[in-house]
Amino acid sequence: MTARNSAITARLRARIAATKAACHICGQPIDYTLKTPDPMSFELDHIIPLAKGGTHDATNTAASHRTCNSIKRARVVAPIVKRSRSLDW
Ligand SMILES: [Zn+2]
Numbered sequence: 001m002t003a004r005n006s007a008i009t010a011r012l013r014a015r016i017a018a019t020k021a022a023c024h025i026c027g028q029p030i031d032y033t034l035k036t037p038d039p040m041s042f043e044l045d046h047i048i049p050l051a052k053g054g055t056h057d058a059t060n061t062a063a064s065h066r067t068c069n070s071i072k073r074a075r076v077v078a079p080i081v082k083r084s085r086s087l088d089w
Pocket residue numbers: 023024025026027028064065068
């Protein structure tokens with residue numbers, strides 16, 4: 001990540017933290033005093049992943065719990081889990 005990018009990230013995080021927004025994935029409130037790597041801490045989530053062409057700005061970012069964010073990311077690998085039959089859906 002470039003220095004310019006992390007400056008934008010810091011601004012986006014501060015902007016969301018100031019609104020005390022709830023997690024946009026599970027809808028529950030976020031305790032903004034918790035720090036990484038606490039699973040319930042605040043993490044900036046890209047609504048459309050950067051890898052899929054999402055933008056790194058206020059229109060494409062929202063508040064999420066660290067744990068919700070990682071669950072969302074894990075869905076990308078879900079079909080592999082399904083094929084291995086370790087989870088029978
Ligand atoms: Zn959440």
